[in-house]
Amino acid sequence: MAGFGTNQQRRGLPAMADHTIGAHEETRRDFLYVATGAVAAVGAAVALWPFIDQMNPAADVLALSSIEVDLSPVPLGQQITVNWRGKPVFVRHRTETDIEEARAVPLEELRDPQTDEERVIKAEWLVMVGICTHLGCVPLADQGDFDGWFCPCHGSHYDSSGRIRKGPAPLNLAIPGYEFIDDSTIRVG
């Protein structure tokens, strides 16, 4: 209802009548209620953010982000696992056969198509995050149907380039950012 004041007020009846159930009419007070409610809701949503964000990785966790790995002790055909940000990173010294096999695979056979060249800096060193892209287990080396890794949790097979070939995992094993700081040392992260 437009205009100021309700019928009752104009007729000089007590304002109480406004509160009678079922006899409600729109007033300026309704507008104030809605406006107050809206401001409170926005305020509450803003105040909620710190309570949500506190669960994200903290500054000290983010700070632990890079490590150096000495490659010289890793013999040909072997692999070491290092801990980077709480995750296993596989560093594999690949043989000629490993490399040839990975490079011979046609791309259309791959679920997550990527050439072996795109996955390495130096062909004999394959560096990747050792976490199955299905649900996060650590795959076992030298197992599975593709001369690479096999994840025991739900049966994902990865090839000698760490690419997904069979099983429920959707993606290839991830390649972390890394660089060679000299011939036999890399920095991961």
Place this chain on the structure above:
Amino acid sequence: MQALLNNGFVRWFDNRLPVLSWANHHLMEYPTPRNLNYAWNFGSLAGLALVLQIVTGIVLAMHYTPHADMAFDSVERIMRDVNYGWLLRYMHANGASFFFIVVYIHIARGLYYGSYKAPREVLWWLGLVILLLMMATAFMGYVLPWGQMSFWGATVITNLFSAIPVIGEPIVQWLWGGFAVGNATLNRFFSLHFLLPFVVVGVVVLHLWALHHKKSNNPLGIDYKGPQDFITFHPYYTIKDAFGAGVFLILFATFLFYAPNYMGHPDNYIPADPLVTPAHIVPEWYFLPFYAILRAIPDKLGGVLAMGASIFILFLLPWLDTSRIRSATFRPVFKWFFWLLLVDLVVLGFCGANPPEGFWVPLSQVATVYYFLHFLILLPLIGWFERPRPLPDSIAKPVLKA
């Protein structure tokens, strides 16, 4: 109780805060169908299990250290050095299993006698909310001892969220508080594991409120017609529930003292190692059917969605079951399919316990399809085509005749 209320002070107090009349109304004079069978014991048993978990849990929390470097050793210290610590921890670990056994039977009772149908749909929903909260609580509790199964269970289950497109990865890191399951994860899981059981208590209150508002269903599944259909809760059901509690405690004690690790997994006595996954990881037995559904679908997102749907479909049950008859006693066709569903769940359980190889894979796929077939196709059709047996006139009549 009545005698108590004759006491002057008690009357004075009750007049100001009517706790006694309230207890009298809800626990003593409360009208209960006169024909309830032993399937109706499991509600009070679930309450008992919840109290046991809270009491033992609070005591364990006095000795437990929620830190990735110390949690495993603090649990071993509870087992070896704390007075009766072994008993308290075994009570808590086996108590969780018994809680699920009781709740699963309680739910099966509801499925068989149609307790989810009008006017008890909200009561049913609240029960399912309790189930989800219990699952979250038990999952986070299992992480606390920080053994190999704790760590890898936490990894696999939190990674389920990574299946969500785009926002999946950030959500998982948010849950972890890091780039992998670690100390931050353990700390928050401890905090939430402490909190959630009390949230369960709150939902239980709502569950009972809804129950007392519409009253219990009964084995005949028919509506009550008058006071002759009821007996008072006390002494009839207080004594029956107490008897049930005795049987429950005997079975509980048998496991506690003779097979305390029967339902556990030996790998959880190996400290967590973030670099090595155990060869065969399995969740606790009460999650196995859902885990089998997850693995049955050869697609990451699909598996996660199917697992979620397997529980959420139960929320729709009051509308998927098109029959107006509640109790399976009068539903000759439904009755068979009820038992078939239970068999299907047991099959799924075995599939979940075994590695996803060989014939377990197709078997879990068939069982998963059947699970959804039951709710989405069979239940609506049976309701339409089944010819129910004649219902008795009232609850009281067959009881009083016998």
